[in-house]
Amino acid sequence: MVRRLVGSRRVRDRAGHTRQRYGGCFGRSAVTGKRGHLTRDGVKLSYVDFGGQPEKTLLALHGRAGCGRNYAPLAQALRDNTGRPDWRIVGMDQRGHGWSDHATDRTRDAFLDDAAAMIEHLDCGPVVLMGHSFGGVNAYQLAAHRPDLVRALVIEDVGCRFGPAKPGVSWPLRWETLDQFLAFMRSTEIGMDRYLLDSLVEYEDGWGFRFSDAWHDEARAHITGDWSDDWAAIVCPILLMHGTKSWLVKREEMDRMAALNPRCELKIFEGAGHVPHDERPEEFVMALRDFLGRSAA
Template sequence: MALTRPVTLNGTPLSYVDFGGPGAPLLALHGHFGRARGWAALAAALAPGHRLLALEQRAHGRAEPVADVRPDAYLADAAGFLDHLGLGPLPVLGHSMGGAVAYRLAARRPDLVTRLVVLDAPARNEPPVLDPRPWPRRAATLAELHRLLAERVGPVTGYFLENAVEHPDGWGLLFDADTLLRSQWALLGDWWPDWLGSACPALLLHGEESTVLPTAQAEEMAARRPHTELLSFPGLGHWLHDEEPAGVARAVGAFLTGRHGLTGRSGLAGRSG
């Protein structure tokens, strides 16, 4: 049974979801606009061999408002979380911004990370960013919020609707638009030293239709970092774990257990670097 537990990291009250089970622990880090509970499908697919622990990161979900959304603040939270629970070293998985936190954690705290799984997170993060300020603030029903949000973000609406809650004046999203806009801008730039700064085995999962991680950069990331396998999924975009959860879960499970011959959504072999 999944349990949400409070945790205070670096003076900031946060929370995490412990999906439970007898398996080896695995840390999962969501991306911008994500939620810890968004890893539920992956946690179920990896059980009982793995016990997934998902940190709800600062400025996300029901976390209290914070001013500091620099990449180093997210990194300190992830390291502090593992130190707090005394769980390292263990595999760490992250999507997008969470993927950057994961590979920076592996570089800065190699004592905490045994294997690295990165979902569509670039080593060099370029604009544009996703501006949520024009998104609907309130809607009369959840269905109406879904419809209005779909007009903005398209078919990946479910990822963002993990933030949907009912307020006294209607349905809305939990995150603060201005804060997450600042957080995205803070992540822009060159993170190649951190991507190349660890030596543990790594799996880079990439959606070939992604607008965040270009295929050419994904291939360069795998080629330049030793012990890295690139698995590209044709037809999928940046939110590949929401678009093809079963395929992503199979790839992650195979990597965590040391199996090889990973295949993408259309049966194409992942590229190795």
């Protein structure tokens, strides 16, 4: 048996904010979406389609340890007063995450080819491509190498230069109780970021994630390097978002990236951490709506 975390529970994020969790996301979201999948080179790739017009598709790539369901609140927020979606949000479970296969190939090309295959599978022409953290690297590299697939780009809190990964805390495979899990996460550098909870499920032998920490270590190793040339090569409009209290990337890197590509505009979330779409949801949606209206309408 595998059961997702449901119901409501108050949790405290890394910035110290207490939020209520309702059935897989913070805040009430009536949007559940439709689960779909495709198979590329024998690897099943899962996604959640939250509905909307195909010609206004936004494909969202989650961060490390996230999943496509992270974007249910965004899909809800991008609806009009009648409940109809202004944009079709599709949240992809990238390989090794969520309900997609944990394939042995964890190289950069594998992730980029997966995202390209997803866009082609959706059959809706060039999309707005959004990526958070690890997913942001995948998004901007795909935009650089396959400009025919991306009409506009939204990148949340990730840079272009990565040194070798530092040894970190080894995560247990299972926690006996949900309280043990919450206590452990608060002790880590990442803290209680909400997107992690969407990947948490209850197995027969306790609570665990729909991903492998060891799997992530290898995938992270392939990011090591300087991808500034890819960033500079992007030809579509870019919205780059950054929280000033991010544990991952510094403001100086964001300023450098904004100067490196003239198509980039930088949005700063003062006091937010690594996940502005959770920590500043209203401000995030306002900035996103404005960008989409000007750059991808």
